[in-house]
Structure formats: structure tokens, C-alpha cells
Amino acid sequence: xxxxxxxxxxxxxxxxxxxxxxxxxxxxxxxxxxxxxxxxxxxxxxxxxxxxxxxxxxxxxxxxxxxxxxxxxxxxxxxxxxxxxxxxxxxxxxxxxxxxxxxxxxxxxxxxxxxxxxxxxxxxxxxxxxxxxxxxxxxxxxxxxxxxxxxxxxxxxxxxxxxxxxxxxxxxxxxxxxxxxxxxxxxxxxxxxxxxxxxxxxxxxxxxxxxxxxxxxxxxxxxxxxxxxxxxxxxxxxxxxxxxxxxxxxxxxxxxxxxxxxxxxxxxxxxxxxxxxxxxxxxxxxxxxxxxxxxxxxxxxxxxxxxxxxxxxxxxxxxxxxxxxxxxxxxxxxxxxxxxxxxxxxxxxxxxxxxxxxxxxxxxxxxxxxxxxxxxxxxxxxxxxxxxxxxxxxxxxxxxxxxxxxxxxxxxxxxxxxxxxxxxxxxxxxxxxxxxxxxxxxxxxxxxxxxxxxxxxxxxxxxxxxxxxxxxxxxxxxxxxxxx
RNA sequence: CGGGGAGUGGCGCAGCCUGGUUAGCGCGCCUGCCUUGGGAGCAGGAGGUCGUCGGUUCAAAUCCGAUCUCCCCGACCA
Numbered sequence: 001x002x003x004x005x006x007x008x009x010x011x012x013x014x015x016x017x018x019x020x021x022x023x024x025x026x027x028x029x030x031x032x033x034x035x036x037x038x039x040x041x042x043x044x045x046x047x048x049x050x051x052x053x054x055x056x057x058x059x060x061x062x063x064x065x066x067x068x069x070x071x072x073x074x075x076x077x078x079x080x081x082x083x084x085x086x087x088x089x090x091x092x093x094x095x096x097x098x099x100x101x102x103x104x105x106x107x108x109x110x111x112x113x114x115x116x117x118x119x120x121x122x123x124x125x126x127x128x129x130x131x132x133x134x135x136x137x138x139x140x141x142x143x144x145x146x147x148x149x150x151x152x153x154x155x156x157x158x159x160x161x162x163x164x165x166x167x168x169x170x171x172x173x174x175x176x177x178x179x180x181x182x183x184x185x186x187x188x189x190x191x192x193x194x195x196x197x198x199x200x201x202x203x204x205x206x207x208x209x210x211x212x213x214x215x216x217x218x219x220x221x222x223x224x225x226x227x228x229x230x231x232x233x234x235x236x237x238x239x240x241x242x243x244x245x246x247x248x249x250x251x252x253x254x255x256x257x258x259x260x261x262x263x264x265x266x267x268x269x270x271x272x273x274x275x276x277x278x279x280x281x282x283x284x285x286x287x288x289x290x291x292x293x294x295x296x297x298x299x300x301x302x303x304x305x306x307x308x309x310x311x312x313x314x315x316x317x318x319x320x321x322x323x324x325x326x327x328x329x330x331x332x333x334x335x336x337x338x339x340x341x342x343x344x345x346x347x348x349x350x351x352x353x354x355x356x357x358x359x360x361x362x363x364x365x366x367x368x369x370x371x372x373x374x375x376x377x378x379x380x381x382x383x384x385x386x387x388x389x390x391x392x393x394x395x396x397x398x399x400x401x402x403x404x405x406x407x408x409x410x411x412x413x414x415x416x417x418x419x420x421x422x423x424x425x426x427x428x429x430x431x432x433x434x435x436x437x438x439x440x441x442x443x444x445x446x447x448x449x450x451x452x453x454x455x456x457x458x459x460x461x462x463x464x465x466x467x468x469x470x471x472x473x474x475x476x477x478x479x480x481x482x483x484x
Numbered sequence: 485c486g487g488g489g490a491g492u493g494g495c496g497c498a499g500c501c502u503g504g505u506u507a508g509c510g511c512g513c514c515u516g517c518c519u520u521g522g523g524a525g526c527a528g529g530a531g532g533u534c535g536u537c538g539g540u541u542c543a544a545a546u547c548c549g550a551u552c553u554c555c556c557c558g559a560c561c562a
Contacts, residue, residue, distance in 0.1 A: 019555085020556095023554095023555080027495090036552090036553075037552095037553085038552085038553065038554090093560075093561080094560095094561075148560095148561070149485065149559085149561080150559095150560080150561085203562075209562045212562085215562065232562055234562085264562095299520080299521050300519095301519095301520060301521075302520090304520085334520095334523080335521095335522085335523070335524065336520065336521065336523095337521080337523050337524085338520095338522085338523040338524090339522095339523085340522055341522070341523050342523080356521090357521075358521095448558095
């Protein structure tokens, strides 16, 4: 059996049409389906279980760093949104409005939340009086609506699910520290749970969140060479506290405005999993977030129900007791081969096969989804071996993605080369930038590439080169890419 | 929002140009037999009114108009 041979052709090859491949995986793996309204999808159980796993692992980190969960309203009065004009103008084209309740027209329009800075800010103004009330460290899990013109399942939909943290602090330094702490929390989460390597850094002013003083993000490279923003963390400064009057009496008994942050990751991460790890046979789920970590397939031959099934049941029980998410697929109406393909499409990381031959040898067959490798394992050592293999798959997926990211990150100092790389290879391009928005705009216009992130740690290590566009002295080392 | 393409049983498609009996095909689904170590085989069967609305016509999946949705490219977008 050749390693990269496709057993069954059921989806468009990734290399043939990436976009179509992506959409077909989502439907064949039953992650999501289109709802009958433009740009809105239904997240089906298999996709939603991935989200639940993401939630569970992220929520743990959020709480470990001292935050607590709360829930704020879906509706935001227009006047609240208007208080921070930069913020309103940033979101205006994407806001859905409620103008009528029952038969009555509303006196004031209500926005369906595009994000919650405004409504949360108005509440913080009531809750915060003294430095003793600070910091406020609140997170909420919620749905968000943004009227998007171009939508794609998970990557950009009109309604989506996310988590948004909103914190308030005594000092600018403390808010900045929080912003960066969360950025690295996201990086750690995405790399260790989703097995997706990211580059963390600051956004250029052009890409900054509407109303933020500074925006930071983690960016990943999808396997078609386009970048995807995986999470953002904003230092809001005092923009919102000034307009919402979020004041406190400080240690010197003076009135001060609080310093705020906000940060979020969304169901877009599920799209990133597909585009980072998927192959021509379907999904490849990292074990940490896989809805099913191990599928047990009994080889149904002859009197398998008497001989094979009891062993399969015992294996299922043992793996369940070992704390794994296990599925025994003992359906009679499908052949083993059919089941193999089915679970490969859904990206189940590890498959355990047991058949008559294995039972004679007192063993089972382990098949890794990531590399399609088969190994015989004695039944006595099964559970520990399965656990170990899952860990290997988790790190192997990360390593594969990291290798891809490194191979597709190129340092370029010449604009001609810059354009050439984008045309032929895409990926991240590391270049110096003078800091002038005009250069950034020109580059975007001419190459469709934007500044994804200005790395936090790398700048100091190198002598500045010239701006890749205007040749003036470079001020920032930036990662450029075409992005989703 | 601009340009292009597409909506026909669950999925993928043919039919439309050149209107005319019961709208086909493959996969899937159901029943039975037989099979099962990489999506088995045979036989029988169910399921669509052609995205939606309107118009032309004796007659519309087919022609005309509007509208909704999806896909691709671009503009826009934390």
C-alpha cells in the first residue's frame, strides 16, 4: 500500500482546486451545512464537537489566567455604539439593526452585537468606582453578527461564535501586560492544541481594530500559502473608558479613566484546522480537539460476531477507561473498507483494526491517519501504545505544519523579488517597511498582500534594511502575505 | 457592491439551444440473497414537478422577466 495513494476519490484534490476541496471536506465530514439565508451556516454535530473541545481547552486557560465568564446582551442601543465614533465607523457597514419589536417600531434602533466593547463599557462604568475594583477580568462566550459581503463556511460567516475578553486596569502598563499575556496564551493554545504554528506580533495602524490603541494578532499560514488571522488582542487604551465614563478613584484619591483591553478567537479556528492539516482523503484532526480520537473497526469476516466483536468491545471499554474519546464502529451494513474511508474523511487520528487473524496472534492493527502507517500491537500493551501514538500524531501534525510554514517564509529585500514570490509561491514574506501607510497601501494595491504582523521579538536582532517599496530607511520588520 | 458561472430525488450530473406522451443516468437509500483485511455482487423497490414568483403559449424543466441562494474573480472587511 503506497503511502500517498488515495484509496477512494470522493473529494476534489487539494492541488486541483483548493477552495472547492475546502468546501467539500466541510460537507462530506458533516461539519457544517448552508442555512437558507445568505452567508449563514449550520454547525452540525461533528463540527460543533470540535468547537466544544476548543471551548473547553480555551476556557481552562482563560480561567487559569484569572478571568471569569459572564454574559452580556445580544442587543446594543445605537446611541451606545455611537459614543466611540471611530469604533462605530469601523463597524457601520457590517451592523445588522433591529427596528421593530412585535408590531411596534422602536424609538431607538438596536444593533445586533458586532462586538461588545460598547455594551460592556457601559456596564463597567456602573461597576467600577475605586482602584480596589480593579482589575476587572471578564470573558464571554457569545454569538456575533456582522453583515459580510463575501462569506465562506467557518472563515467568514454572517453569524459566528467566539469568545471575547474585556478587561479594565489601573494603569497603561498593566493593560499592555494583559494584552501581551493573552496574545501568548492564544499562541500557546493554537500551537499545542490545534497543532498550528503561528507568528505573533503587532498589527500596522491600517489593520488595527476600530477604536484600539494597539492591536496584536497571531497569524498562521494555510496550506495554499495564504495567511489567516487566528486571534487578536487589543490594547484599547482609554478610548472607551473616556466615552463611557469608566472612572475610578486611584491610590492618590484622584479620578482616573481605566485602561482597557479586549481579545477574541472564533469558530474561524475550525476552518484553520481544515486548511492547515487536511489532505486529499479529508480532515486530519489533532488528537487534542478531535471529536473522536480512536475508532475501533472490527473486521467482519465469517462468524465475526462471535469471535471478533467481543474483542472489539473489550478494546473499546479499555480505551474508554483510559480516558480516550473512542468510537466502536460495529455497523453491519458497511464493509470495513468503507468505514476506513469514512473515518479518514472525518480525520479521526487513530484507527484500531481487529480481525480473525489478529485475534489468533493476540494483537490489533493501529493505523495512523496523519501518515497512513500500520503497526501491529499486542493487546496487552494496547492502551498505553494508543496514548503514546496519539501524542506522536499531535506533535507530528505540528511539525509538518511548522516545516511548511518555514519553507514558505522568505526574507525579501527587493520589491521585484517580493512580487515574484507572491506570484509563484505565496507564503509569508519578511521585509522591512518604512512605517508609512502609503507604502503599505501601494503594496496591497499592486500585490494583494498586506502586513499580517510585525513580529515582537525579531526586530531587535537585525540591523534595519531599507523599505522594500520606497527604499527609505526601514523602521519595522513586517510579515506580508495574501490573507483570507 | 461589480464581473462571470450555477440551481433538475439525499449527492453528482444529463435534458433546455430547436417548448409537446410516463423528466433520465451514476452514487446513495429501502427489501431480500450473498458477501466482508481498503468504499463488494445480484435481484427487486421507494423517492423529484425541475430554486421561488410572475409572464408568453393550446402546451413550459425548456422561451421572457423578477427574485432568492451557492460558487469563482475583484472591491470591501480586526
